[in-house]
Amino acid sequence: MKCEETHAPNSNWLYVMLPSKKTVRMPVVTGRLRDPDINPCLSESDASTRCLDENNYDKERCSTYFLKYKNCRKFWHSIMMQRRRNGVKPCMPTAAERDEILRAMGKMPY
Numbered sequence: 001m002k003c004e005e006t007h008a009p010n011s012n013w014l015y016v017m018l019p020s021k022k023t024v025r026m027p028v029v030t031g032r033l034r035d036p037d038i039n040p041c042l043s044e045s046d047a048s049t050r051c052l053d054e055n056n057y058d059k060e061r062c063s064t065y066f067l068k069y070k071n072c073r074k075f076w077h078s079i080m081m082q083r084r085r086n087g088v089k090p091c092m093p094t095a096a097e098r099d100e101i102l103r104a105m106g107k108m109p110y
Contacts, residue, residue: 038092080093
């Protein structure tokens with residue numbers, strides 16, 4: 001699930017086309033969080049936001065999505081810390097490396 005990004009010239013704003021075909025304006029720093037190479041839990045984050053939107057922001061109905069996102073962040077943070085201890089650069093695996101790690105595990109660890 002990819003997002004299309006467009007930088008406004010000489011601006012700190014980024015225009016992002018979300019998978020839902022909705023265009024949103026966000027700061028460039030925030031836009032980096034939409035990059036799958038930087039954010040390993042992008043799909044879990046999107047699922048949580050979508051659940052909130054669909055359930056009129058009733059957090060109780062989305063608790064399973066929040067838990068999955070939290071477990072995703074914990075898992076990839078532990079991988080990042082292990083790589084840092086081992087001197088592997090970059091500390092956070094790229095999206096392709098993460099897919100390979102998950103394939104080697106055989107199942108989703110979170």
